[in-house]
Amino acid sequence: MDPSLLRDRALFKKRALAMPVVEKRKEREDDSAKHRPSKKPRPAPQPKDFDYKSTGGSSQYKFGILAKIVKFMKQRRQDGDMYPLTIDEILDETNQLDASIRHRHWLVTEALMNNPKIEVVEGDKYLFRPTLSVRDRKGLLRLLDKHDQRGLGGILMDDVEESVPRTEKVLKQLGDQVLYVNRPIDKKKILFYNDKSYSFKVDEELQKLWRGVAVDGMDEGKIEEYLRKQGITSMQDAGLKKVVPQKRKTGNRKKNRLLKTHNEHVKDVLQDYTETK
Secondary structure (H helix, E strand, O other): OOHHHHHHHHHHHHHHHHOOOHHHHHHHHHHHHHHOOOOOOOOOOOOOOOOHHHOOOOHHHHHHHHHHHHHHHHHHHHOOOOOOEEHHHHHHHOOOOOOOHHHHHHHHHHHHHHOOOEEEEOOOEEEEOOOOOOOOHHHHHHHHHHHHHHOOOOEEHHHHHHHOOOHHHHHHHHHHHEEEEEOOOOOOEEEEEOOHHHOOOOOHHHHHHHHHOOOOOOOHHHHHHHHHHOOOOOOOOOOOOOOOOOOOOOOOHHHHOOOOOOOHHHOOOOOOOOOOO
16 A cells, blocks of 8 residues: 555555544533533512402302392291392392492392392392292182192292292191192192092991902003992093084085074065066
8 A cells, every 4th residue: 555645545545543523522512411401490479469360261150149039038038037138138138248349240230130039120129039939828828729720830939948938937827728739759848728528428437348359550541340240330421521522514515504584474465566577
């Protein structure tokens, strides 16, 4: 090999070894960055007068105000307070005067106006709207009598307690004029009017016989057949009769119509004076 080439190769190696390596410096910088403490982001400054109630996600708080108002108005009626209140008076009574202007606007323009349990009176005042329009003992008795006369059944105790102020006292005053029945489906108490005009005494032996007959699982057809075998005729005509509509006769009615003639009583006296041609 040419000695000049060998000389140049040796010089190149020497210069390459003398040059600094950039990759090693990067590794050192990376190692130092690992041991360097990371800076945590600073939280955004909040205003001093920050109120969580006025933030955008306060729908739960908003409907909480409404629920508290409805509960308060219901309790007012049960206590006998029938006069209406303004929105400021309601918020004052429910200790919610800290409600924002936006929430008050929502209550007045939407929530209270569209609530089925709140009635708007005099434009800007509010009352509780009960299920029954009854206020006292006489009104409740008239309503029960009306349901009895029209066959509408009884009235839920829950509706009576919601509508009639001081329900317990009112029912105590009515006494035996009201009957109480527990509904087997949900065990809720139902009130019925006790019409004493239908009261009559039944012989004890007949009561025992009546209570001793088991009719579970028997329909009207089987009961009727059993009575027929025992020589007892059931009431066939007790039910409502179906009225069969009559078919209209088609055809020309003018043919069968009799024409009424006049002056039949003097037909022999009348003479025809028409000139014959």
